[in-house]
Amino acid sequence: xxxxxxxxxxxxxxxxxxxxxxxxxxxxxxxxxxxxxxxxxxxxxxxxxxxxxxxxxxxxxxxxxxxxxxxxxxxxxxxxxxxxxxxxxxxxxxxxxxxxxxxxxxxxxxxxxxxxxxxxxxxxxxxxxxxxxxxxxxxxxxxxxxxxxxxxxxxxxxxxxxxxxxxxxxxxxxxxxxxxxxxxxxxxxxxxxxxxxxxxxxxxxxxxxxxxxxxxxxxxxxxxxxxxxxxxxxxxxxx
Numbered sequence: 001x002x003x004x005x006x007x008x009x010x011x012x013x014x015x016x017x018x019x020x021x022x023x024x025x026x027x028x029x030x031x032x033x034x035x036x037x038x039x040x041x042x043x044x045x046x047x048x049x050x051x052x053x054x055x056x057x058x059x060x061x062x063x064x065x066x067x068x069x070x071x072x073x074x075x076x077x078x079x080x081x082x083x084x085x086x087x088x089x090x091x092x093x094x095x096x097x098x099x100x101x102x103x104x105x106x107x108x109x110x111x112x113x114x115x116x117x118x119x120x121x122x123x124x125x126x127x128x129x130x131x132x133x134x135x136x137x138x139x140x141x142x143x144x145x146x147x148x149x150x151x152x153x154x155x156x157x158x159x160x161x162x163x164x165x166x167x168x169x170x171x172x173x174x175x176x177x178x179x180x181x182x183x184x185x186x187x188x189x190x191x192x193x194x195x196x197x198x199x200x201x202x203x204x205x206x207x208x209x210x211x212x213x214x215x216x217x218x219x220x221x222x223x224x225x226x227x228x229x230x231x232x233x234x235x236x237x238x239x
Contacts, residue, residue, distance in 0.1 A: 005080030013053035016046070020152075021161050024054050026168040032058050035103035035139045036171065039130060039197060041205075042112030043121045046149040050164065051110060052081055061102045062110035063095070082107065096132070103137045113194065121150035123198055123207035128190045131181070134174045140223060141193065143169035145200035167200040172220045192217050
C-alpha cells in the first residue's frame with residue numbers, strides 16, 4: 001500500500017469509528033495468516049471499509065465488481081486494498097485465476113456470496129462461486145456476519161452513532177470426498193455454507209437461510225476455534 005493509501009485508510013477508519021460504536025471483539029478469532037476465504041453478508045457500503053480496516057494488519061484482499069475500477073475514489077481504494085475485479089453475471093475465469101494467485105500469497109480474501117448489496121440486512125439467495133473457490137484452492141472458509149449498518153443513514157440524519165456488531169463463526173473446509181458435485185449436491189452445499197453465516201445473525205436477519213436446522217453439514221469439516229494475537233500470530237487450528 002502506498003503512503004497515500006495508508007493515509008486514506010486511516011482517515012476512513014477514523015470516520016467510521018467516529019460514527020459507529022463497533023463491537024469487534026470476535027475479530028480476534030480470525031488468524032493473522034492466510035490463506036482463507038471470509039464470507040460476509042453484504043448490506044450497505046459501510047461494511048466493506050469497516051471490515052477491511054478492522055482486519056488490518058492481516059493481509060486482506062477482496063472481490064469487487066469490475067466497474068468499481070472506473071470510479072476514481074473506489075478505483076483508488078480497490079487498488080490500494082488489493083482488490084480483485086470480477087465481472088458479475090459471468091463465469092469470470094480471469095477473476096478465478098487472480099483469486100488463486102492471491103490465496104497462494106497467503107492472503108485472506110473477503111467476499112459476499114449474495115453478490116450485491118442488500119439494504120434490508122436480511123440474507124438473500126447466494127451464488128455458488130464460493131464452492132469452486134474453496135475446492136480449487138483447498139482453503140478454509142470463515143463466516144463473518146455483521147448487523148447494524150442498515151440503520152446508518154437513519155442514525156446519521158438524527159445525529160446518532162450506529163451500533164455495529166461483528167460476529168465470527170467456526171472456520172471449515174469443504175470435503176465432498178469421492179462424491180461427484182452434482183447440481184443437487186452443490187445446491188445443498190451452498191445452503192449449508194450460508195447457514196453458517198445465518199447462525200451468527202439475529203433470527204430476523206436470516207432470510208433465505210432461516211431454516212438452519214435443515215442444513216446438512218456432512219460435507220463441512222469444522223476446525224477448532226482459536227484466539228489470535230499479534231504476539232502469537234500462528235493459527236491455533238491447522239488442517
